[in-house]
Amino acid sequence: MRRAVSFGILNTRFGAGNKLYIYKGLFYNLKKNTMSKNKVSKVKVFMLITGVFFLAGIFAFLLSGENLSVFKAFFREGITQEEIRENAQNFGVRGAVSVCLLSMMQVVLMFLPAEPVQVVAGVSYGLWHGILLCMAGVFAGNTAIYLCYKVFGKRMSEYYSRKIDIDWGSAKMAHAVSLIVLILYVLPAIPYGMICFFAVSMGLKYPRYTFLTVLGSLPSVFIGVGLGHLAVTSSLICSVIVFVLLMAVLTVMLIKRDALTAKINEFIKKKNTPYTSDTEVRKPNKLLFRVFSAVTDLYLFFKFRVKYKNLAGKIEKPSIILVTHGSFIDFMFSLKFLKKYYPHIVTARLYMYDKVMGSIMKAGGAIPKSMFTVDYESAKNCLNVLKNKEILLMMPEARLSTVGRYEGMQGVTSKFLYKAGVNLYLLKIHGNYFAMPKWGNGARHRAQVECTLSKLYAAEELSGIDFETFKSSLNKSMYYDEYEWLAERPGLKYSSKTLAEGLEGVLYKCPMCGAEGAGISSGRKLCCTVCGTKAVLDDRYHFAGEIPFTDIRGWYDYQYKQLEKEIAADENYILESKVELKHSSINGKKCLRRAGEGICRLDRSGLTYEGTDDGKEVKVHFNGNEVYRLLFGVNEDFELYAGKEIYYFIPENKRMCAKWYLCSIALKDYFKG
Numbered sequence: 001m002r003r004a005v006s007f008g009i010l011n012t013r014f015g016a017g018n019k020l021y022i023y024k025g026l027f028y029n030l031k032k033n034t035m036s037k038n039k040v041s042k043v044k045v046f047m048l049i050t051g052v053f054f055l056a057g058i059f060a061f062l063l064s065g066e067n068l069s070v071f072k073a074f075f076r077e078g079i080t081q082e083e084i085r086e087n088a089q090n091f092g093v094r095g096a097v098s099v100c101l102l103s104m105m106q107v108v109l110m111f112l113p114a115e116p117v118q119v120v121a122g123v124s125y126g127l128w129h130g131i132l133l134c135m136a137g138v139f140a141g142n143t144a145i146y147l148c149y150k151v152f153g154k155r156m157s158e159y160y161s162r163k164i165d166i167d168w169g170s171a172k173m174a175h176a177v178s179l180i181v182l183i184l185y186v187l188p189a190i191p192y193g194m195i196c197f198f199a200v201s202m203g204l205k206y207p208r209y210t211f212l213t214v215l216g217s218l219p220s221v222f223i224g225v226g227l228g229h230l231a232v233t234s235s236l237i238c239s240v241i242v243f244v245l246l247m248a249v250l251t252v253m254l255i256k257r258d259a260l261t262a263k264i265n266e267f268i269k270k271k272n273t274p275y276t277s278d279t280e281v282r283k284p285n286k287l288l289f290r291v292f293s294a295v296t297d298l299y300l301f302f303k304f305r306v307k308y309k310n311l312a313g314k315i316e317k318p319s320i321i322l323v324t325h326g327s328f329i330d331f332m333f334s335l336k337f338l339k340k341y342y343p344h345i346v347t348a349r350l351y352m353y354d355k356v357m358g359s360i361m362k363a364g365g366a367i368p369k370s371m372f373t374v375d376y377e378s379a380k381n382c383l384n385v386l387k388n389k390e391i392l393l394m395m396p397e398a399r400l401s402t403v404g405r406y407e408g409m410q411g412v413t414s415k416f417l418y419k420a421g422v423n424l425y426l427l428k429i430h431g432n433y434f435a436m437p438k439w440g441n442g443a444r445h446r447a448q449v450e451c452t453l454s455k456l457y458a459a460e461e462l463s464g465i466d467f468e469t470f471k472s473s474l475n476k477s478m479y480y481d482e483y484e485w486l487a488e489r490p491g492l493k494y495s496s497k498t499l500a501e502g503l504e505g506v507l508y509k510c511p512m513c514g515a516e517g518a519g520i521s522s523g524r525k526l527c528c529t530v531c532g533t534k535a536v537l538d539d540r541y542h543f544a545g546e547i548p549f550t551d552i553r554g555w556y557d558y559q560y561k562q563l564e565k566e567i568a569a570d571e572n573y574i575l576e577s578k579v580e581l582k583h584s585s586i587n588g589k590k591c592l593r594r595a596g597e598g599i600c601r602l603d604r605s606g607l608t609y610e611g612t613d614d615g616k617e618v619k620v621h622f623n624g625n626e627v628y629r630l631l632f633g634v635n636e637d638f639e640l641y642a643g644k645e646i647y648y649f650i651p652e653n654k655r656m657c658a659k660w661y662l663c664s665i666a667l668k669d670y671f672k673g
Contacts, residue, residue, distance in 0.1 A: 103137025107192045115224045122228020130225040142213040145196040185216030275588030277352035281381040284342045284365030293339040296332045305448045312455040318386040319423035325395040326433035343393040344385045355588025370641035371398045372628040403556045404433035404482030410628050414471045424457040433482040439502040439634040444494050493539040499524045500537045505635035506658050509559045517653040563666045575602040575663045582648040630664040632657040
């Protein structure tokens with residue numbers, strides 16, 4: 001189509017006298033296509049010649065030595081079935097090796113039929129030994145195709161292509177790839193090699209690839225070998241009947257082949273529907289909720305010492321329960337307290353990208369939310385929960401606390417809570433940050449956690465106050481500082497030997513030499529690899545060593561102040577890094593997929609990504625006025641949502657992710673001021 005348009009443009013601009021250029025172009029394309037076809041033909045001829053020589057070699061190997069006289073004995077007049085089998089077994093190891101090699105070749109060379117080899121194996125070696133030999137050859141052939149694909153890639157498609165009405169393109173995008181591979185083995189007239197090529201081109205790992213291709217070929221091998229075995233162990237009439245029945249079934253399948261392939265394509269199309277994180281709110285599955293709550297209770301019982309205090313009494317419906325967010329497992333602490341109410345939990349949309357995890361969470365009534373961006377679906381679901389007089393549980397900070405203190409909430413969140421006009425509760429959790437910090441490598445065994453539920457506003461009280469008063473009061477109620485909480489409990493200690501591991505992902509700047517992204521942690525120590533400065537965490541998360549800070553908060557605040565100074569000194573300040581880009585999974589097999597790589601730049605105008613995105617060169621800009629905060633994973637990524645899609649950036653130095661988060665705050669606050 002593009003060529004036709006370009007020819008038309010040429011003719012219009014330069015006139016009919018220049019049609020020669022068009023004819024030359026057509027001739028070139030015709031010549032190119034002819035060359036391509038000749039190339040494919042040469043590949044197939046080469047494969048054919050190679051196969052013939054290989055087969056000749058196998059037969060030469062099989063019939064060398066005394067085996068030639070054994071072969072001649074098959075053509076003796078009056079030979080019985082028992083003598084045929086006895087003579088076949090006289091081929092010995094050479095015969096067994098030849099059966100394996102021939103089975104391998106019928107996989108690799110698609111023009112070779114499999115049935116003759118399988119029947120011979122059944123006649124010569126019996127049912128089970130025959131199947132074993134044939135399957136060994138099939139395994140070797142499948143492995144050969146896998147290895148060749150790793151070397152030659154898609155160029156192999158020049159050989160492994162045949163006119164079959166299967167929608168291969170859609171099949172490659174389908175979710176149930178394993179099932180499709182197995183179904184293809186059932187259909188008649190599809191060579192093993194073509195199915196193997198399809199399976200390996202899907203990017204299947206070798207163990208899974210091998211399991212599927214060997215399992216798929218087993219039924220037809222069993223039938224072929226079984227026919228050969230039956231021919232020498234049963235009467236001629238029985239053998240003929242079985243053979244006729246199998247041929248009848250095969251004939252029917254061939255006649256109905258178009259209908260069968262249509263059904264397969266319909267199945268593939270159904271399975272090709274992209275998985276989506278979209279959801280409509282549904283009532284939580286109570287059985288699922290109870291099972292999950294039981295597992296949660298056991299986990300919390302063995303890991304922590306959790307104390308609960310209810311100052312609110314029975315929770316009235318509809319209502320919103322706010323939860324402070326100092327640890328990844330705050331939803332567990334919340335459910336232990338609130339499980340009898342079956343609340344709908346608002347969660348990051350990222351976790352819904354995984355089909356299995358997303359299905360479980362949706363069944364539990366969870367509501368996906370694209371953090372720090374407009375998400376109408378999430379807002380609609382939240383309002384429907386309240387309309388149905390149910391309970392909504394949300395963490396309004398929308399990100400894990402980095403240093404164990406309240407980091408504020410987005411203005412639109414405050415407005416939503418104010419306008420919702422329902423009962424408002426607060427579950428404040430203390431000790432969760434120290435028990436499992438954002439940057440930590442796991443739970444601190446037997447750490448103390450305290451959960452307190454209180455009522456902030458009754459529904460009727462909200463109509464009697466103005467928004468600014470509500471907002472101020474809400475932020476005051478949400479405020480927490482884990483170090484202040486710890487100071488009031490001098491007896492609490494944390495005995496973990498790996499207390500500081502992962503901390504370099506939050507404290508990225510050395511306060512002594514100024515080096516960034518050069519920290520490394522081990523055990524309880526955090527060390528700068530440039531100047532050698534060491535900081536050691538004691539059993540109450542305080543620093544001892546050569547640094548001028550007593551705790552994580554001081555060091556973290558120092559980094560932010562340094563950023564403010566850099567931004568104030570340079571109006572053209574830019575934070576830049578090479579990044580790998582990930583997006584949401586298309587098929588739901590995992591949360592994320594690799595989409596490209598490029599450069600990210602953060603400045604006063606916002607965040608800009610320039611690079612590849614699903615094979616295309618793109619330049620994407622996120623306006624600074626619309627970006628409330630960048631989210632970040634410690635030593636992993638920084639990210640933001642655009643509608644229901646995530647832009648998940650993995651920088652060259654993963655220890656700098658926290659700087660991208662702090663810089664997004666500093667730039668916005670500085671230029672806003």
